[in-house]
Amino acid sequence: MRIRPTGHIRHLPRLALVGLLTSLLSPVVGASSAAAAWEPGPARLAVLAGTGGDPSVPSTGFGRLATNLAGPMAVAVGEAPGVGTGEFAIADRWVGSVVWQDAAGVRPGTALQDLLGSVGFGAWWQVFPQGTTDFVATGVAVSHTHRTNDAFTVYATDPVMGYLLGGNDGSSLLAGTGRAPGIPVPGPASASPLHANAVATDSRGTVYATDPSAGSLVAIDPATGLLRLVAGTGTAVPLTNPRAVAVGPDDALHVIDGNAVVRLAADGTKTVLAGPGSDHPVDAPTAIAVGVDGTLYVADGHTVTSRDSAGAWTLVAGRTHGTPVPGDAVDSPLGQPTGLAVRGDGTLAISDREARQVLTVTPDQPAYGVPLDPGTHRLAGPDRVQTAVLASRRLAPFDHTATSVVLARADSYADSLAGARLASTLSAPLFLTSGDHLTPELRAELDRVLTRSPRVYVLGDSRAVPITIDEDVYRLRPFRDTERLAGSDRFDTAAQIADRVEWWGGADETTPVFLVNGWNYPDGLAVSALAARTGGQVLLTDGDHLPERTARFLAEHDPSGSRTVPVGGAAAEAVENDIPDRAYENAIGNAVVGADRYETSAVLASAFAPETGDPVTETPVGLATGENWPDALVGAAAMGVLAGPLLLTPTEHLAPSTTSALRSLTTGPGRVSTLAVFGGADRVSDSAQREAAAFVRR
Structure with missing residues (x-):
């Protein structure tokens, strides 16, 4: 039987957080400041995967630098649009597999090898039983599309056997007959000959593949399974030897055709960008x-x-031929690059078949x-609205x-309580919008701050x-539509955002799940920065009860x-009232409930705050009124990006x-290096600002 507290839920001090959060918090040492001017340094080359050793010799361990790759032929980015930090999928030709790899190491729970016994990517044997047909992957692509229930779809090609496979684990035959x-x-693509050696996808999920043996470029709609000819044999756009294909941000196609690189516009116009007929040999x-x-x-x-977009060419890597050397990318030799992929943050991956390694080139950029x-x-x-614009300009x-x-609604916090956590996951600004159109100030800031091909997330329905x-x-x-995160209600929207945070790598089975009252704003905004710092997710309670959507999320992700x-009295009461008995003691023991x-x-x-014995730790701190939500919402998103806490205060004086x-x-060892006050003096008075500023140490 549960022992129900009488009256107000007990106030649990910081000790309630220690066991769960201390190991997840890392001090920010020596925080830097924005320079008045920025000059880029050289791009850096690093080894993403592969030892370069003999693939016939068993690896001595697991991990990205302890595994022998046999012949990495191609590489693709597996990231949701706009995230910019996704993993890379590698086609290792002689092993006949596709493996996943990120900059920190292999995906948790997997080894950098054929993953048939673990996650299942590269599960070609589901199509071709072992011992009947060897699938040798030479091209790979990853698509995030709304045409499938899967979060992503993996495609891979085998030009020798004549198959193109697809599916969330690569286990479906998309095209090719396996004949001559x-x-x-x-x-129907599965009834057509296709000996594709390279594959790519566009923003709509359409699959493009080059078939050098036929001199053709084809497009396949994965929803219908239908194939059409785009260029080459049988079309009005001639190709001689199409060997690779890539899709630009405007969905324009780029093809290696013989010894030339050409761009194919939607109207069929072909422009030579490199090779004969261009200024770049x-x-x-x-x-x-x-x-x-x-x-x-x-x-x-x-x-x-x-x-670049102006037509200027620059050497990225490979000034000489040889074994790649980590460091300045331009000074590093390369062996035989056979695959390229570029992430949203500008990181370039190079599969080097001769070096038997996959490399990354990371630009030095703001x-x-x-x-x-x-x-x-x-x-x-x-x-x-303009406070959010100003925060974006300063950050x-x-x-x-x-x-x-x-983008969130400016006159309601319903969909925004979890929106600040979404912004910190994406390292993105959060803006408020009102009326039927963007204000001139917001339009100008979006045009200034966004990259050429961004992703815009709108919270709530129309x-x-x-x-x-x-x-x-x-x-x-x-060419870049907005994406709406809109559930059936505020609780469902928050759960959808929590799913996205986990999907994009911002949370896992070890990070906290914060519960806050969905009918009031202070606790949700105050916890957002801590959720960002710990990799946690933010879910909403229906006052002192758990709504069905939140309860289902907890049952699936944290049954214990x-x-x-x-966080807060209402959320603690919701746990008290509705969480299953097997989870009650743990959850209520983690509760954070202040007197106000x-x-x-x-x-x-x-x-x-750092512990005794920690190195000197500089922490930026945000301050916003606790008497209204818009400025605190902007502050919650900003402090999630800056990795500091957001404190709430009454308007006139600090609590x-x-x-x-x-x-x-x-x-x-603690230092408050920076104080960011969100809102004008009518929200946080000059007096309250001075009281807080007294703790800032430069």
Whole structure:
């Protein structure tokens, strides 16, 4: 039987957080500030996967640098649009598999090898039983599309056997008959000859493949399974030897055709970008990729070069032929690049078959979320919409650095309580919008801060944010539609966002799940920055009860309650009333409940304080009124990106608990390096700002 508390849920101090959160918090040491001017340094080359050793010799261990790759032929990015930090899928030809790899190591629970016994990617044997047909992957692509219930679809080609496979685990035959080469036939793709050696997808999920034996480029609709000829034999657009294909941000096709790189526009116009007939010679191009900013990358011999939107060419890597060397990418040799893929953040992956390694080239470039200069800053526009615009300008002093943006309704917090966590996951600004159209100030800021091909997420359905807002965004960035996260109600929307946070790698089975009252804003906004810091998710309660959608999420993701953290009295009451008995003790033991909203935010902020013996830790702190939500929402998103807590305060003076939290952040090795005050003096008075600024140490 549960023992129900009488009256107010007990106040649990910071100790309630220690067991769950301490190991997840890492101090921010030596926080830097935004420079007045930025000059890029050299791009850096690193080894993503493969030892370069003899593939016939068993590896001595697991992991990206302890595994022998046999012949990495191709590489693709597996990331949701606009995220910019996805994993890479690698086609290892001689092993006949597709494996997943990110910059930190192999995907948890898998080894960098054929994954048939684990996650199942590269499960070609489901189509061709072992011992009957060997599938040798030479091309790979990953598509995020709404045409399937899967989060993504993997495609791979085998030009020798004549098959193109697809599916969330690569276990479905999409095209090809396995018979002798022949001209692809429009109609059912699985009934047409197709000996494709390269594959790519566009923003709508259409699959493109090159068939050098037929001199053809084909397109396949995975929803209908129908194939059509795009260029080459049987079409009005001639091709001689199409060997690779890539899709640009405007869905224009780029093809290696013989010794030339050409661009195919939607109207069939063919433009030579490299090779004969252009101002950039190439000898034997082997791979191409196109970034979200339209930059074209070309592998040719032992070099990789890039062409920007103005047509200027630059050497990326491979000045000489040889074994790749980590460091300055331009100075590193390359063996034989056979595949390229570029992530939304500009990271280029190179599969080097001769070196038996997959490499990354990371550009030195500004990013959204530049730390504020040490000191005190007030971020306040004449209204809530412009306060969000000002915050974006201060966090992104360099233009075109945000690959994503989150838009929320300006007069309601219903869909926004979890929206700040979404913004921090994407390292994106959060903007508020009102009326039927973007304000001139917001339109100008979106045009300034967004990259050429961003992803725009709108919280709520068309009743919350009119469809005309989507149309305004499309006019700014054509070919990139907005995506709406809109559940049946605020609880469902929050759960959808939590799913996305996990999908994009911002949460896993070890990170906390925070519960906050969905009918009030303070606790949800105060916890957002801590959720960002710990990789946690934010779910809503229906006052002092768990709505069905939240309860279902908890049952699926944290049935023991060990990761569930109720924040605030209403959320703790909801756990008390509705969480299953097997999860109750753990969840209620994690509860964070202050005497009021200010004390709750102070307890959450104190989790950022360093422990005795830690190195000197500089922490940026946000301050917003607890008497209204718009400025605090902007602050919650901003502090999630800046990795500091958001404190709430009454308008006129700091609450005693807010003062205590600031003191805890400046005790021992702690330093408050920066104070960001969100909202004007009518929200956080000059007096309250001065009280908080007294804790800032430059």
